[in-house]
Structures are given as structure tokens and as C-alpha cells.
Amino acid sequence: MRRHTIKDVAALAGVSPMTVSRVINREPSVQESTQEKVLRAIEALNYQPDVAARSLRGTRSFALGLVYDDNPNANYVVSMQKGVLEACRKHGYELLIYPCDAESSKLVDELSLLISTARLAGLVLTPPMSEDPQIIARLKAAKVSFVRILAARSAPADATLSVFVDDHAAAYAITTHLIQLGHTEIAFLWGNTQYLSSAERYSGYADALRDHGIAIRKKFVLQGSYTYEDGFKRARKLLSGKDTPTAIFGSNDEIAAGVLAAARSAGLNVPWDLSIAGFEDNPFSRQAWPALTTARQITSDIGYTAALTLIDSLRHKDFVHEGVRFEPTLVVRDSTAPPRPDPAP
Structure with a gap:
């Protein structure tokens, strides 16, 4: 099949090739109704402009x-x-x-x-x-x-x-959800510190605890990376002592999935022995069992x-x-x- 041209798009839309060009370049002079006709024609023909030639x-x-x-x-x-x-x-x-x-x-x-x-x-x-x-x-x-x-x-x-x-607002909402369930011993696992998302998510967690009159426990806040392996390792550390959290908030879903694996290896029932939350709503959160509470991004x-x-x-x-x-x-x-x-x- 031959490749469709700008003339084919113009003919289908009932406009001139110049008008099609203006729509492609998002020029403001084209009426909205005309733009819609041209865009429908582009989609119908699966038209792809020759970028190299244009350049x-x-x-x-x-x-x-x-x-x-x-x-x-x-x-x-x-x-x-x-x-x-x-x-x-x-x-x-x-x-x-x-x-x-x-x-x-x-x-x-x-x-x-x-x-x-x-x-x-x-x-x-x-x-x-x-x-x-x-x-x-x-x-x-x-x-x-x-x-x-x-x-x-x-x-x-x-x-x-x-x-x-x-991310702050979403982390605040996740932490508030855990608090409203009755949790006061909530751990937080950072992502990579060079990402501002890590600091913003921690800040949302910390602000929610403070606003509900819950002290931040330093031993329940662990730095690390945005990886499954690091989530597993840090969760094992949190769950190995006598004083353990009832909920863990991982900075992303990969961390949270690692926490879930650590909880199972420790013989814990999720969510009854330990609640787990992640962030981002990627496939880790949807495919895990049980599926993870998270923030959809x-x-x-x-x-x-x-x-x-x-x-x-x-x-x-x-x-x-x-x-x-x-x-x-x-x-x-x-x-x-x-x-x-x-x-x-």
C-alpha cells in the first residue's frame, strides 16, 4: 500500500493541503471545527508527516x-x-x-x-x-x-x-487512610534520595502523622532505593525485632511488593498482621496478592x-x-x- 500524503488528508477532510499543514503545526488561525475534520482525516488514514523532509x-x-x-x-x-x-x-x-x-x-x-x-x-x-x-x-x-x-x-x-x-498530597492521603484504619505504628521506606519525589512523599507521610498527633519514630523511617530488593531487605529489618510496625508505606509499588514478600517470608498475614501501601499504581500493585493499596499516577x-x-x-x-x-x-x-x-x- 502506498503511503498517504497530505493531499489525501486534505481531500478526505474537504480542505486545502495548506489548511492541513496549519492544523499539523497547531496554528491558531484554523477554526476548531476545521481542526476536528482534519484530525479525524489524519486518524482515519493513519497519516504520518515526513518529519525528515520537513526539517x-x-x-x-x-x-x-x-x-x-x-x-x-x-x-x-x-x-x-x-x-x-x-x-x-x-x-x-x-x-x-x-x-x-x-x-x-x-x-x-x-x-x-x-x-x-x-x-x-x-x-x-x-x-x-x-x-x-x-x-x-x-x-x-x-x-x-x-x-x-x-x-x-x-x-x-x-x-x-x-x-x-x-506527591505530597497523595502521600498524605495514603498515610491518613492508614491512620483512619486505626494504625499508629506506621513505617515509611524512602526511594532514591536524588529524586524529589522521595522527599515529597516522606513529607506527606510526616505531615499526616503530625496532623493526627502521632509521633514520627526514627526507627520506622528507612532510606534506600526504589527497588523491590531494597524494599524486601528493609522490611525484613523492620519485622525482625520485637517492636514492629502494623503498617508499612513504601515510596513506590516495587518497594511495597518487596515488603509483601518479606511479610510472607516472616509468616505474616497481609493485611491482618501487617498493612502495606505503595505508590504509582503500576503492575506490581495490581498483580500482587493481595492487591496493593496505592496512589494512582x-x-x-x-x-x-x-x-x-x-x-x-x-x-x-x-x-x-x-x-x-x-x-x-x-x-x-x-x-x-x-x-x-x-x-x-
């Missing part, structure tokens, strides 16, 4: 780069790619995936070289690169276009393009919104952006329940 015809680039840490949560990366790629395809952009070492001292030089050699229009930055002030300052100085995905309660003060996720939506924000800023010089806020929502499943009552004396 060669002028100085403008039609490709974005997605930058992420090369040691990430795999589910997070796949979902993020899906959302960013959907926005790129919908609006005629190609996508370059760029995994990198977030701790490399040469990272900014790498990104600058990437921009020039790959002829990228801009970057979608994921944590922790999006949260590193040195990286942001260098990219701004180099006049590189980018959008930041970060854990925060409000848009950054420096007015950079951003999509921010209110639709990462693909976050990625789509970030890419669309960057594309809009590239196409419209007068674009004004105040940040887009996402708040993960509490999902209660079978891994949490009231604590087992103390045996009668």
Missing part, C-alpha cells in the same frame, strides 16, 4: 528528545514513552529516546551535543534531571527548549515549562501533557504557561485493613 526544507526541527535515567523503574519509563510518543505522533513530531546516567558530571555536555547533532527542537526532562538546578541553568544558558516533569506542590519559581506532580498522561506543552511553546511565540498540576489519587485495595487487636491479658 530539510527549512531550519525548523520536528523532533523531540525524551531524557531519562538509565537505571529507572521500567514501568515508569514505558508509560512515559507512550504518552510522549502519542503527543509527538499526533502533532507531526519524531521522538528520540535518550537514556543517560543522571549522576554523570558530563551530562549537560551530552545533552547539548544531543541537541545539535540530532537536530532536536527540544527536550522532555524526567526526574532527576528535571530537578537538578545545575542542569536547568546550563540548558537555559545554552537556550535549549525543554519541559520539566518534577515532583512539586506548585510550578517552579523560575517560570520554566513544567508539569508537576503533587497515570504516567502516560503526564508524559503526553509535558510533550504537548513543549510543542505548543515551540509553535507559539506568545505562549504563556503556568505549569500543569497532577495529583495521584488514593486507590484502596486488599493490602490494608485495621490492625489486629492486641490479645487480651
Whole structure:
């Protein structure tokens, strides 16, 4: 089958090829009803603009780069790619995936070289690169276009393009849920400290305890990484002593799944002997038994919104952006329940 052209789209939509081009480039001069007709035609024909040809015809680039840490949560990366790629395809952009070492001292030089050699229009930055002030300052100085995905309660003060996720509010809701079930001995397992999400989730946990008059117990707060193995190891440590928590809140679902395995290895019944909660609502939480209480974070939506924000800023010089806020929502499943009552004396 031959590849459909912009003329095919124009014929199906009943408009001129120039109008199709304007819709693809999201020019504001096209009426909404016309945009809808063109977009329906593009979808019906599965039309893909020839990005390479468009770039060669002028100085403008039609490709974005997605930058992420090369040691990430795999589910997070796949979902993020899906959302960013959907926005790129919908609006005629190609996508370059760029995994990198977030701790490399040469990272900014790498990104600058990437921009020039790959002829990228801009970057979608994921944590922790999006949260590193040195990286942001260098990219701004180099006049590189980018959008930041970060854990925060409000848009950054420096007015950079951003999509921010209110992890604090979601962690507060999870901890409050555990408290309302009757738990007062609640442990918290951090993720990697270089991610702001770890600090924001801990802050939500700590604020919920304080607001309910419950003291934070240092022995119940353990630092570590966003991994199943580390969740298992830290949970074993918490559960090996005489003074043990009745609930454990893991900073993500992989940690929580590790806690669940540790509880089973200790002969505990979840949720009656130990309640467990995670964060993100990835497959770990849904496939575990019992399924994990968590905070639903639709990462693909976050990625789509970030890419669309960057594309809009590239196409419209007068674009004004105040940040887009996402708040993960509490999902209660079978891994949490009231604590087992103390045996009668």
C-alpha cells in the first residue's frame, strides 16, 4: 500500500493541503471545527508527516528528545514513552529516546551535543534531571527548549515549562487512610534520595502523622532505593525485632511488593498482621496478592501533557504557561485493613 500524503488528508477532510499543514503545526488561525475534520482525516488514514523532509526544507526541527535515567523503574519509563510518543505522533513530531546516567558530571555536555547533532527542537526532562538546578541553568544558558516533569506542590519559581506532580498530597492521603484504619505504628521506606519525589512523599507521610498527633519514630523511617530488593531487605529489618510496625508505606509499588514478600517470608498475614501501601499504581500493585493499596499516577498522561506543552511553546511565540498540576489519587485495595487487636491479658 502506498503511503498517504497530505493531499489525501486534505481531500478526505474537504480542505486545502495548506489548511492541513496549519492544523499539523497547531496554528491558531484554523477554526476548531476545521481542526476536528482534519484530525479525524489524519486518524482515519493513519497519516504520518515526513518529519525528515520537513526539517530539510527549512531550519525548523520536528523532533523531540525524551531524557531519562538509565537505571529507572521500567514501568515508569514505558508509560512515559507512550504518552510522549502519542503527543509527538499526533502533532507531526519524531521522538528520540535518550537514556543517560543522571549522576554523570558530563551530562549537560551530552545533552547539548544531543541537541545539535540530532537536530532536536527540544527536550522532555524526567526526574532527576528535571530537578537538578545545575542542569536547568546550563540548558537555559545554552537556550535549549525543554519541559520539566518534577515532583512539586506548585510550578517552579523560575517560570520554566513544567508539569508537576503533587506527591505530597497523595502521600498524605495514603498515610491518613492508614491512620483512619486505626494504625499508629506506621513505617515509611524512602526511594532514591536524588529524586524529589522521595522527599515529597516522606513529607506527606510526616505531615499526616503530625496532623493526627502521632509521633514520627526514627526507627520506622528507612532510606534506600526504589527497588523491590531494597524494599524486601528493609522490611525484613523492620519485622525482625520485637517492636514492629502494623503498617508499612513504601515510596513506590516495587518497594511495597518487596515488603509483601518479606511479610510472607516472616509468616505474616497481609493485611491482618501487617498493612502495606505503595505508590504509582503500576503492575506490581495490581498483580500482587493481595492487591496493593496505592496512589494512582497515570504516567502516560503526564508524559503526553509535558510533550504537548513543549510543542505548543515551540509553535507559539506568545505562549504563556503556568505549569500543569497532577495529583495521584488514593486507590484502596486488599493490602490494608485495621490492625489486629492486641490479645487480651
